[in-house]
Amino acid sequence: MALDHATDPFPGWDGSLAGARTLQAQLAAQVNLDDGFVTPLRTLAGFDVGFEDQGAVTRAAVVLLDARTLQPLESHVARVPTAMPYVPGLLSFRELPALLGALAMLSHAPDLAVIDGQGIAHPRRLGIAAHFGVATGLPSLGVGKSVLVGRCEEPGPERGDRSPLLHRGEQIGWALRSKPRCNPLIVSPGHRVSLDTAAELVMRWLAGYRLPEPTRLADRLASRRDQPR
């Protein structure tokens, strides 16, 4: 996928942490929470990040899947020098460059991107999945394994049970029981996906595991401590 419309993910950023937070607030205003993806979805892209050389290299994996069969069509791994430490709330400034590198390796743009981490379930409503969506213009949503901000009730024990994740009086996502006896997933919209749809889509992509297929397959690629070929 040629990045013809590639926009700078950090426009005008001065490199400071304060500047990063200010930029997040600005970019968050561009997030669209109305469903704006093609129906029916044809392709999905799952993304995840891992590290090599004690963190010196950031490795982003992407897997393109057929949205109907959930079968993988192609996958790639991008490696870029790590430029930022992990700072809670600023994850996208550390991992987005690698994710965009992986996206650029796809032969075609996906109809929707599924990213490991939060969408709008973030202090300033711009978790990495939302940031990715605004930067690329692609519909996106986040699937996290734990909460960054907000509170929620423990969802019921059945597959599909869910409870709203609340923060400052508004719903920012869901705690979703994707599999019995497993900790709930934290699902939130990224860009061009609504709150309700985000949870429904993730349920649709489950195949017997805690993680939905797009992120499960990308995870497997991103965290292999071997075959750097």
Next chain:
DNA sequence: GCGACAG
């Protein structure tokens, strides 16, 4: 001021 804090 003290904790909490995606990956």
Next chain:
DNA sequence: ATCTTGTCGC
């Protein structure tokens, strides 16, 4: 995220 094998529970 990463360092790391077997082990307990369903």
